[in-house]
Amino acid sequence: MLITKNRLPKSILIGLASLILPLGAQATSDTSKNMHQLYEDNCASCHGSDHGGFIAPGLNADSLKGRSPTALRSLIMTGSFDTLMPPFYGRLSDDEIRGLVKHLQTTPKQANPAWTIDDIKSSIKVYVKDESTLPAKPTYQINSMDDVIGVAARGKYGRGSGSKAVFINSVTHKQIGEIPTGTAAHIIDYNPANPRWAYVKTDTAEIFKVDLYSMQAVRSVKTGFNGPGLGVSRDGKYIMAGSYVPHNAVILDADTLEPLKTFELEGVDPDGKMVSSDSGMIIGTPFADIFAIALENAGQVWVVDLKEGFPVTKIEKVGRHLHDAFLSHGGSKLMVASYDDSIVTAIDLKDRKIIKKLEAGCVPHVGGGSVVEVDGRTLGFGTNFGDCDKMVVSVWDLDKMEVVKQVPVSGGTESPAAHANAPYVAVDIISKDRRARTIQLIDKKTLEVVKTLDVGGHAYFPEYSADGKFLYVSAGYSGDEVVVYDSSSLQKVASVQMESPAGIFSHGRVRYMTRGLSSDEMKGAK
């Protein structure tokens, strides 16, 4: 089948052979066990270990019913344009691809696999035994650790040598380090109490504790099979991680990554049905020693107190199919997006009660959210997938908890970025055509779109540098670069190459909590 083989450069050929031979050997006995392993090794990090879907659609007998095996085979071979689905041509043999299609079309969605506190504990890997041997300050030139920007590079195949967390100095726009993560990095969070520690979570629910001073991973732990949820407590002592597969969350010691307590995620959903639930966002807040976690399917937000026994307060009926959220007002107000109700629900973390449900366009995905003070008002900006005829970005007054405006934009959006010192709020257009190459800039005073930038690739996850002078955007999918703009002139000033960049996370966020807030807001939290 590999007719082009003799025309490929030798080095690639050797790589190809080493790639294909062991897999080919595996697949000769075409058992479903082998096919399952092939699925786990190539597909599961995006499509879900349980075949139920994660960042990509579920692949099971039910979801693929009636689909042509030939069409599926060619889709696997060529990949799917305008998505993250890569071409597996040359990575999997034709027999393997045919076998996989058959396997997927006959395998039901799997039951939740177990991943217990003991599994988590025994998954800990230690790369640096004695942390006292680590350097006392950064081994590279940087004025402030706030200037560090981390990018989750997925790697073309969602795994492999391109999958890493890349760290950049946002003053010079030069890469200062990279941490290989094996599978696609998804979330990067920073320790608010000690600027040297970062935590990188992958699509396969592994968390790497990273020493930013020496730019290396010191430990890792596997908290589940899939799931992006990750938060760090304000005192820097705890991290909490949540999974789609299995349906649980865990609090870890932020220092050792030892699991301290797991939580089974289940509850009564807004329609009165008892359900087991994926973990949505998890957030630590400067407001209190707590974590908040969204139970996606149960429509509940749980507040976990970081004290003996980690007791839970459950807030019910927040909305149908919750996903992500952001903080405001010193971290005392939590804005949670509900996909299915197309609302953002404001929660008071002090009283642990719902304040109000606000309109949020169609299928709100707020990313990290954005909050910025404009003429004395605290304005929140909310993006949404926009799967309806109304394509808008919602602007809310978070003091009064009311909708100020729904700003028309050119398509669906996934993540906003604002900064106290930057004139524009950036939103990424994700509609699946040429628009996906662009971001739009909303003037934060007039609340109108004033500019569209063609970033390239699939442009998403804008983020400002800590000083607000530069806007970073991922030219994702096959764009393979992070593009940097001057945040006032909107001129392109730099590009940093990497494979399939996605989320961008400024270290400055531990000081301003949510993109757009000034560090003054944080003083109010104390």
Added chain:
Amino acid sequence: MRLSVLSGLLILGAAQSVNAASIYAGEAKAAAVCSQCHGIRMPSADAPFPPLAGRDMDYLKTALKQYRDKTRKSDIMNAIAGSLSDDDIGNVAAYYAKLKQ
């Protein structure tokens, strides 16, 4: 003097019409059709696809035309090149040839 300017212009004009290639159109086509496998500047380190950036323009054009008329065989490239017009091929080749790895 005037003559040399004129002939310069003629050559320029001729060169343009020969190439008639738009690297902008090439960029769009490459992003939509080629980059999925070959990347823009580099394919993935894990991918078995050759890089195209900086390759000779005529080589790229010839290769794409051979794939299109199936004198050069590849399941996948025969299908993909089959969707490209002469202009597309010229544009894509001009774009990739201009790029640095």
